[in-house]
Amino acid sequence: MLVVDGLTCRFGTKAAVDNASFSIAPGSFVGVIGRSGAGKSTLLRSINRLSPVTSGRVLFKDLDVTALRGRELRQWRARSAMIFQQFNLVGRLDVLTNVLMGRLAEIPSWRSLAQLWPAEDVAMALSALEQFDMAALAAQRADQLSGGQQQRVAIARALVQNPEIILADEPIASLDPRNTKIVMDALLRINKHFGITVICNLHSLDLARSYCDRLIGMATGRVVFDDVPAALTAQIARELYDLEADEVMGAAHPAPAATVPALGEAAVA
Template sequence: MLVVDNLTRRYGARHAVDGVSLRIEPGSFVGVIGRSGAGKSTLLRMINRLADPTGGRILYDGIDVTGLKGAALRGWRARCAMIFQQFNLVGRLDVMTNVLMGRLHQVPSYRSLLKLWPEEDRALALAALESFDMGGFAASRADQLSGGQQQRVAIARALVQEPEIILADEPVASLDPRNTRLVMDALAHANRAYGITVLCNLHSLDLARAYCDRLVGLSAGRVVFDGRGFDLTEDVARTLYGLEAGEVMDRAPPEPLPGRVPARAAEALSA
């Protein structure tokens, strides 16, 4: 279990995250919602230790993540993969090599520099790409792909780390509606098929309701809502979204692409 205990991050006098406490069950799909500047990205970056907390603790299965350094910290980042809004792929390299970078923690540096990847790792990377309909692009340069394709490659790269947690920081912010659904379906697949815990920052409440088992709403760095999407009241939505609240409360959840079922709907069908 991932435990965030009174986590705080200050920048001067401003609190980006202010005393956040959460318990995240293994295998859950949690959406972190709120406006830009609410503290969503800072929270995920602290969990991954890309930013250090000013106060509080992060615990995972009894390990104090906030105290990790050196090899232990690199090991945590391998177990807790990060997906960014801007993909963070190396554009001049082919898709397969970008995905194999998720195995860097398992391979000696000289082998990765010389591209002497083990055959097992290549098979794992190709399987990850195939699971997101990207196997045919393995030899393509990453910068030749669309935004949605690049983000699916980034998810495949995270998957080959064999993580226990995926942190997705606004993964669909720059995508069109079709690619948004493809990327969210890819995250839902990683969650359902492999039991990976997913924490996903989202601005859109309709997306969060469609894909997430649980929503955590942040406003000014504080948790103002923690529950299921349809329990979120209009008053809380106003706190989260301000003048945008009416719009996000009125919109229906998006339909999944044909042949793909969001996590919550899949659970209902299997019940």
């Protein structure tokens, strides 16, 4: 169980996250929604401890995440893998090496600097790439891939961390509709196949309703909605998004498959 208890994250006088409280059961697929600047990204980064926590706590099982330092903090960041909007790959490195970076918390730094990855880690990385139909591109430079391919590499990198939670921060914001479906289907397969909790920031309400089993709505840093997608009425959505409501409610997005395809059946972008 992940528990966020009175979490506040301030930058100067502005509270990007303001007294947020909720709990998330293992194996959930949770969408965090709200207009731009609502605090969605800071919330996820605070859970991962990439953004400083001003007050409140993040608890996971018997662990006080907000008290972690040093190696224990690095281990937590491996257990709560981040997927970013801009992929955060090293463009000049090949795809396989980018995925292997998900193993950095588990090996001595000299091994990664010398590119002496353990054989079992290489096998794990190749297996993760295979699951997203990317193994054939393992030797290709990351900056030569399409946006959808880069995001699948980033998801594979997160998967080899053996995470218990995946925190996806607007993972499809820069993708076209076809690659949006590929990436969202990949996250759904990870959630259903491995039982990994997924918390995903999404701007589109259509996508949030299609993929998530629970929605957390944020406005000006505060949690103002927390319920199943069916409870999100048009009126509540308009209150959440204000002037952006027509944009997020009017866009058409492909729905997920009626049945979740097995890992390794992703389409090739």
